[in-house]
Amino acid sequence: MKPTKNRHPDRLAGLKTWARINSPWVLHFNSGSCNGCDIEILATLTPRYDLERFGIKLQGSPRHADVLLCTGAVTRQARSRLLRIYSQMHEPKFVVAIGSCALSGGVFQGCYNVLGGIEKVIPVDAYVPGCPPRPEAIIDGVVKLLSSLKAPQGGDGTAAHASEMVEKLVVEHEHR
Amino acid sequence: MEKVQTSRSFTVPIGPQHPALKEPEHFLITVDGEIVTKAVVRLGYAHRGVEKATESRNWVQNIYILERICGICSHIHATAYCLGVEKLAGVEVPPRAQAIRVLVAEMERIHSHLLWLGVAAHEAGFDTLFMYSWRDRETIMDLLESLSGNRVNYSVNLLGGVKFDVDDELARLIYDGIDFLEKRTQHYLDVVTSDAMFLQRTRGIGTMTRSQADVLGTVGPTARASNVYRDIRVEAPYGAYGDFPVKIVLDERGDLEARFVVRIKELFESYRVIREILDNLPAGELSTRMPRRIQEGETVSRVEAPRGELFYFIKSNGTDTPERIKVRTPTICNMMSVVKLAVGHQLADVPMIVVGIDPCFSCNDRMTVVDRGQGQRQGWTWEALRRYGIRHYQRLAR
Structure with a gap:
């Protein structure tokens, strides 16, 4: 089959970004965390915080995910799993490190089985500090990441509009 | 998910990791048709060395x-x-x-x-x-x-x-x-x-x-x-x-x-x-x-x-x-009961039996690693197993 010529590369990129910002699918991976951050991630899905109103969906397979939410100081056993999951995700992919341990190793710094921080293994795009971060902080981290994903061309109405929408939702949430 | 079956019974590795704290685990479950004949658990994925x-x-x-x-x-x-x-x-x-x-x-x-x-x-x-x-x-x-x-x-x-x-x-x-x-x-x-x-x-x-x-x-x-x-x-x-x-x-x-x-x-x-x-x-x-x-x-x-x-x-x-x-x-004390109790039950019941002890991997299905081994092994994610269990009972209800 002859490849179709892309007549509007800018438009297409804008559309992609628009779709990505409005409905990012996130994957959660625990690379040796104490569960504190994990229950807070789970709490963001439940009625009080309701992450899904931002179009964010938590689901199981790395092959369908846009954003990887990563918790915990990386243990030696978890390292290869983390790399594998990261390589299974499709481009473009983003990583959010959640919690003090994921940022630097936290209290587990210096433990013999801990590498200390997600960024030692894979590149990280957003950091959410806290032990554990509150659900609001996790939502804020993910939304800030999404807001920064404006179309590379800039000035594309669709994508800019989308990130404005996200910001508006955040403001609404804060005023609640 | 494709199924590899070379003999009457095959082994289903589940996991290998459930996001957890001290005990994320990997279950290796051998089934004969629907019935679990053997269950093996492997612990230690989130071992951080806290005691040391x-x-x-x-x-x-x-x-x-x-x-x-x-x-x-x-x-x-x-x-x-x-x-x-x-x-x-x-x-x-x-x-x-x-x-x-x-x-x-x-x-x-x-x-x-x-x-x-x-x-x-x-x-x-x-x-x-x-x-x-x-x-x-x-x-x-x-x-x-x-x-x-x-x-x-x-x-x-x-x-x-x-x-x-x-x-x-x-x-x-x-x-x-x-x-x-x-x-x-x-x-x-x-x-x-x-x-x-x-x-x-x-x-x-x-x-x-x-x-x-x-x-x-x-x-x-x-x-x-x-x-x-x-x-x-x-x-x-x-x-x-x-x-x-x-x-x-x-x-x-x-x-x-x-x-x-x-x-x-x-x-x-x-x-x-x-x-x-x-x-x-x-x-x-x-x-x-x-x-x-x-x-x-x-x-x-x-x-x-x-x-x-x-x-x-x-x-x-x-x-x-x-x-x-x-x-x-x-x-860790209760984990052995899962391995024992799962035997004789249907594969569809395994998620509930595991969860029944309140294992400290309460966020268990939040990640997936598909582990495809060789031969008669077939990788199942926790999510797939959970869905399988739900579907199985929906079929029964009809």
Whole structure:
């Protein structure tokens, strides 16, 4: 089959970004965390915080995910799993490190089985500090990441509009 | 997902990792058709080396690292450690501090049991119950936050006492929260004992007899659901449990339904104890002086975590750091029962049997690693297994 010529590369990129910002699918991976951050991630899905109103969906397979939410100081056993999951995700992919341990190793710094921080293994795009971060902080981290994903061309109405929408939702949430 | 089948029975590796704290696990389940013939569990994916780390930190720093063994039962870990160290140092903790420790421990039990109820319902495909119980759980999270300032790792304990006091205003908030939760809990008890679809997944599944529960060394609500009289709060009261006794909750049936009923009834017991503590909170100091170095010796500290007996062995050599700390968490005791009980059941029941012991990997299905081995191995993710279980029972219902 002859490849179709892309007549509007800018438009297409804008559309992609628009779709990505409005409905990012996130994957959660625990690379040796104490569960504190994990229950807070789970709490963001439940009625009080309701992450899904931002179009964010938590689901199981790395092959369908846009954003990887990563918790915990990386243990030696978890390292290869983390790399594998990261390589299974499709481009473009983003990583959010959640919690003090994921940022630097936290209290587990210096433990013999801990590498200390997600960024030692894979590149990280957003950091959410806290032990554990509150659900609001996790939502804020993910939304800030999404807001920064404006179309590379800039000035594309669709994508800019989308990130404005996200910001508006955040403001609404804060005023609640 | 393609299926590889070379002989009549094949092995299903599940996991290998469930995001967890101390015990993320990998299950290797051999099935003959639908029936599980063998189950093997592999632990240790989230092993961080906490016990070794305690030897290079001083007694005070260790509270914070031990509290982070588990994010769900963080308070009880710190309590077990503090009780042990105080015993070693021969320090008497003020009664008000002991009462507040128990108060927070019971609040933590409420949050943990409600969390489990939601996760277990989710595994059964009953997401409505999951959402409701987590919504109500936010009540207790708010109370814990107003008490300590943090939602998860409260850091209430100090060596020799507690950091936070309960004043009248906070007590009123707790009374109100407990009243609300008690009504909701009654509703949940009705739901798990009367919903026909849900009972199909729980009644008569994973039945463990009393002698089995004894032999397998199960602890906590899992044991009590099989009528084993085992609760550290009752057998060896610690902290303020001597003044505020807890009634043990037992069930004779030993199946999954019994485990739901026992945990929910324990919630009522927690509400009662919390009210009693708030009514009769002893006056006095919150903490007492602790020496920086703990005198030489060794001790054992046992407490009842939400999941069962939590055991600490603490050895001091007279310096400001411990010589050895050994922790045994309840999930490791209960894990063997999963391996035993799964045999003879359908593959569709495995998620519920695993969740039935309240393993401390309460966020279990939040990630996926598809592990494709060679030959007759077939990789299943936790999510796929959960869906399989739900579909299986939907087919049966038709």
